[in-house]
Amino acid sequence: MKKSSSTTAPRWFFRKLVGLLGFIMLLSSCGGNSGAGQAQKDTSLFVQEALAQSNAPTPGEANDQLYNSRQTAITRAVAHVSPAVVGINVIQVQHVVSRHPFLSDPTWQLLFPELYRQRVYERKVESLGSGFIISPDGYIITNQHVVENATEILVTLTDGKQIQADLVGMDKLTDIAVLKIDGKDHPYIELGNSEDLLVGEWVIALGNPFGLFELNDKPTVTVGVISAVDRDWGRTSDDRLYLDMIQTDAAINHGNSGGPLVNSLGQVIGMNTFIYTGSKYNDGSVGIGFAIPINRIRQIFEEIKVKGNIERDVWIGIYDVRTLSPEIVSALQLNTERGVIVTQLDRNGPAYRAGLRMYDVITAVEGQSVGSREEFAKILENMPLEVGQKLRFSVVRDNKPITVTVKLEPLPKRR
Numbered sequence: 364m365k366k367s368s369s370t371t372a373p374r375w376f377f378r379k380l381v382g383l384l385g386f387i388m389l390l391s392s393c394g395g396n397s398g399a400g401q402a403q404k405d406t407s408l409f410v411q412e413a414l415a416q417s418n419a420p421t422p423g424e425a426n427d428q429l430y431n432s433r434q435t436a437i438t439r440a441v442a443h444v445s446p447a448v449v450g451i452n453v454i455q456v457q458h459v460v461s462r463h464p465f466l467s468d469p470t471w472q473l474l475f476p477e478l479y480r481q482r483v484y485e486r487k488v489e490s491l492g493s494g495f496i497i498s499p500d501g502y503i504i505t506n507q508h509v510v511e512n513a514t515e516i517l518v519t520l521t522d523g524k525q526i527q528a529d530l531v532g533m534d535k536l537t538d539i540a541v542l543k544i545d546g547k548d549h550p551y552i553e554l555g556n557s558e559d560l561l562v563g564e565w566v567i568a569l570g571n572p573f574g575l576f577e578l579n580d581k582p583t584v585t586v587g588v589i590s591a592v593d594r595d596w597g598r599t600s601d602d603r604l605y606l607d608m609i610q611t612d613a614a615i616n617h618g619n620s621g622g623p624l625v626n627s628l629g630q631v632i633g634m635n636t637f638i639y640t641g642s643k644y645n646d647g648s649v650g651i652g653f654a655i656p657i658n659r660i661r662q663i664f665e666e667i668k669v670k671g672n673i674e675r676d677v678w679i680g681i682y683d684v685r686t687l688s689p690e691i692v693s694a695l696q697l698n699t700e701r702g703v704i705v706t707q708l709d710r711n712g713p714a715y716r717a718g719l720r721m722y723d724v725i726t727a728v729e730g731q732s733v734g735s736r737e738e739f740a741k742i743l744e745n746m747p748l749e750v751g752q753k754l755r756f757s758v759v760r761d762n763k764p765i766t767v768t769v770k771l772e773p774l775p776k777r778r
Contacts, residue, residue: 436565436627437565437567437586437627439629440628440629441584444567444569444623444625444629445582445584446550447495447497447549447550447551448493448495449493449494449495449496449518449519450492450494450571450580450582451494451505451509451517451518451519451571451621452490452516452519453492453509453513454488454489454513455488455489455490455511455512490509491571492509492570492571492618492620492621493509493582493635494509494518494542494621495552495569495621495622495623495634496552497552498551499547499549501544501545502543502664502668503528503542504539504540504541504621504634504660504664505542506539506620506621506634507533507535507538507539507540507603508538508620509540509621510530510540510542511533515527516528516529518542518544519576519580521580521582522580528542529542529543529544530542531543532667532668532670532671532672532673534675535603536603536604536673536675536747537603537604537659537747538636538655539634539660539663541664541668552623552630552631553630554630555630555631555657556630556632556658557657557658557659558658560589560592560609561589562588562589562590563588563589564588564589564627565586565588566586566588566611566613567584567586567613567624567626568587568611568613568614568615568619568624568635568654569583569584569622569623569625570582570615570618570619570621571583571618571622572616572617572619573616573617573618574618575618576618582622583619585614585615587612587614587650588612589609589611592609592610593607593608594607594608594609595607595608595745596608597744597745598745604747605636605653605655606659606745606747607656607659608636608653608654608655609624609632609633609654609655610651611652611654612650613652614650614652615637615652619652620635620636621635622635631657632656632657633654633657634660635652635654636653636654637652637653638651638652638653639651639652673749674750675748675749675750676774677748677750677752677772677773677774678712678713678772678774679713679714679769679771680709680714680716681705681707681708681712681719682707682708682709683705683706684704684725684739685704685706686703686737687699687703687704697724698759698762699724699762701732702724702726702733702759703725703736704722704723704724705719705720705721705722708720708721713769713771713772714767714769717767717769717770719758719767719769723767724758725739725756725757725758726757726759727757728742728746728755728756728757729742729746729754730755730757750771750772751771753768753769753770754771755767755769756768
């Protein structure tokens with residue numbers, strides 16, 4: 364019995380042992396595959412991290428990317444046009460009228476009239492403004508009021524250089540002046556088109572407010588939008604005519620006069636000229652500024668460049684007109700009740716030579732309706748008339764409409 368049990372036990376044990384070893388080998392095989400997968404996964408992550416590190420920007424490249432992200436159309440336009448903006452320092456001669464301040468008694472005025480006689484004396488004052496170069500050979504645009512009565516004009520460039528400027532010519536009526544500095548390779552601003560402006564589009568005003576240009580020879584920049592276009596101010600008390608003005612809320616202050624108003628493409632679309640403050644006690648910017656449109660500036664510049672000035676003392680040859688009244692309409696049996704009738708006409712004048720005749724009824728000038736003598740005078744007053752310009756009159760003669768085009772001539776010299 365003992366011999367039989369000792370013979371069968373090893374076989375059973377051996378079979379169990381073989382099965383256990385096989386199970387262990389199976390587990391080892393599964394664990395090996397899992398480890399290989401994990402190793403493969405770990406290797407893939409390492410490669411991805413290595414690639415990410417190889418593509419990461421250097422500190423210098425990161426700064427460049429950040430700098431580029433800060434750039435906009437506005438900053439690019441400013442960088443493009445700033446070198447062509449100049450500061451203008453002017454020495455002007457002013458005429459001052461002086462009276463004796465203490466003697467106001469009429470009796471003293473009779474006894475000592477020489478003390479009450481107005482005395483006019485000259486004094487030199489310094490003033491400043493802005494301007495911008497529009498050609499590589501040094502032509503500069505600024506406001507006429509900036510350089511009016513100037514005896515010396517000094518232009519400061521953005522590199523700190525100061526150059527004496529020559530006054531090529533100016534036109535007081537439109538408040539435009541042209542200067543010239545020596546040189547052939549100046550930075551300049553491209554002229555845009557003021558006929559395709561968009562209300563609400565970004566604009567940039569550059570210039571020399573309060574003389575700040577002198578601190579580092581760089582223009583001051585303010586940004587806003589076009590608030591309105593075609594603003595007509597008519598003829599002002601100082602005999603200037605501001606028509607089709609561009610309104611902007613970009614801040615304009617003393618010294619900005621003559622500086623460029625630029626669009627986001629870096630093109631000048633106007634010249635900063637004056638501000639509206641709403642009160643005589645406030646002379647700072649309240650967000651309502653006005654600029655002369657560049658298309659008008661371009662026209663004036665070309666004429667001044669060729670002629671040196673623009674002749675505004677024009678002669679039409681119409682001396683008097685009368686507002687149509689019911690009595691005139693009835694007496695002349697007119698079929699129009701609105702207009703002015705010509706009552707005095709120079710037979711040697713431009714209007715007569717163009718075909719206008721006595722008792723013609725003028726109903727419109729350059730398309731602007733005329734209803735009275737006052738309207739007729741106001742229309743002519745608010746036009747930038749110049750010698751050589753053609754003026755179109757809508758006329759009724761013998762109850763038939765005709766058009767008479769008058770070429771304006773220089774005002775005759777007094778004999």
